[in-house]
Amino acid sequence: MHDDAQPAGRSLFPRVADDEFGYEPAQVERFLQRARATYETALPDDEVVTSAVVRRTTFDPARGGYEPREVDAALDRLEDVFAARERNAIIESEGHDRWIEGIAQVSGVLRARLHRAPGERFRRPSRGGVSSYAIADVDALCDRLLEYFEQDVPLSVDDVRRATFGRATGEEGYEENQVDAFLDRTIELMASID
Incomplete structure (x- = not known):
């Protein structure tokens, strides 16, 4: 039995099995x-x-x-x-030109990071032994983003939303919070453009 606001059989979404x-x-x-x-x-x-x-x-x-x-x-x-x-x-409220200026400004900041050398795009965790993202996986997505921004190679915002990265440990990978913040800003930009 499910204890929530919707009566049984009237769920907003399908449910997983009772043991999942x-x-x-x-x-x-x-x-x-x-x-x-x-x-x-x-x-x-x-x-x-x-x-x-x-x-x-x-x-x-x-x-x-x-x-x-x-x-x-x-x-x-x-x-x-x-x-x-x-x-x-x-x-x-501000006009189309102002919106374009804002897009260009954010795009410039994101592209500057994307132009960094592979393996150097994000910082490494400051503490050893913490979970981090596999550098090669993050850099592969960064290369696709650079093609999207500069060569109009198709890439959907959902591709970025659903991106997953292999696990690394400490300095063997990129710091997760910094990568996540960058991707959050990228998704925000892509969603506002599309």
């Missing part, structure tokens, strides 16, 4: 209600959902919870809707 872990249904539903409220009305600043908030949202695991792939796909679509809305608000 999915996303906590009540958390997913509360977040989606908050997102809907943001889209439809003005909320206090601390409750507003933005594309960045959608991208960073996580849910606790729960036995028999919502199927993660289904929820993640819905969140990706929701992020795209909010990114388009944010882009349109900037264009409406």
Whole structure:
């Protein structure tokens, strides 16, 4: 038996088997209600959902919870809707040229990092023995991003969202937080352009 806001059989998303872990249904539903409220009305600043908030949202695991792939796909679509809305608000308030200037500025910062030599694009963890990302895997994605930004080689924002990297330890890899922050900014840019 599932203990959440939706009656049995009326779930927002398919569920995993009772002995498997999915996303906590009540958390997913509360977040989606908050997102809907943001889209439809003005909320206090601390409750507003933005594309960045959608991208960073996580849910606790729960036995028999919502199927993660289904929820993640819905969140990706929701992020795209909010990114388009944010882009349109900037264009409406500041003009198309100002929006283009902002895109060019962010793109320039991202491309500067991408132009660094492979193996030198991100810092190494300062502590030994901590988990880090495999350098070759991150650099491969960086090469694809550089082609996307400078040669118009197709790459979807979902390809970046779903990127995974092999594990490394300490200085054998790139620091996870720095790579994640870079990818977060990249996704934000790509979502606002598309």
